[in-house]
Amino acid sequence: MPRSSEYPSVARTGLYSVGCEIADAEVLTVAGSYGKIFGLLPYDFRPPTLARLRQTLLNRGDEGFLVPTSFGVGWSVNLRSAPRHPLQALLLAALILWRLRARRDPERGR
Numbered sequence: 789m790p791r792s793s794e795y796p797s798v799a800r801t802g803l804y805s806v807g808c809e810i811a812d813a814e815v816l817t818v819a820g821s822y823g824k825i826f827g828l829l830p831y832d833f834r835p836p837t838l839a840r841l842r843q844t845l846l847n848r849g850d851e852g853f854l855v856p857t858s859f860g861v862g863w864s865v866n867l868r869s870a871p872r873h874p875l876q877a878l879l880l881a882a883l884i885l886w887r888l889r890a891r892r893d894p895e896r897g898r
Contacts, residue, residue: 830856830863853877 822832836859844858846868853873854863870877
């Protein structure tokens, strides 16, 4: 069996560049995509814009408290709908405060 040093470096470089081109194309495909995973979990990997962020976080037209995120995977909170959903807003605030306290005092958070 020939050793790797016996293979021409041009062939290795060529295969490497083909692999990089395929990987780059796949990254670009994923980077510009959005939709739902298994029809349930929303994702959006398009570059974030201020308009989409405002549309997600401060949307008067959307009644929902949890809305698909403007960048990444999962949901975000529609802050404009918090007065219409006081229980959910209170639970979210309590969870955030609990996690902040647990981070400050590790003995208390567990």
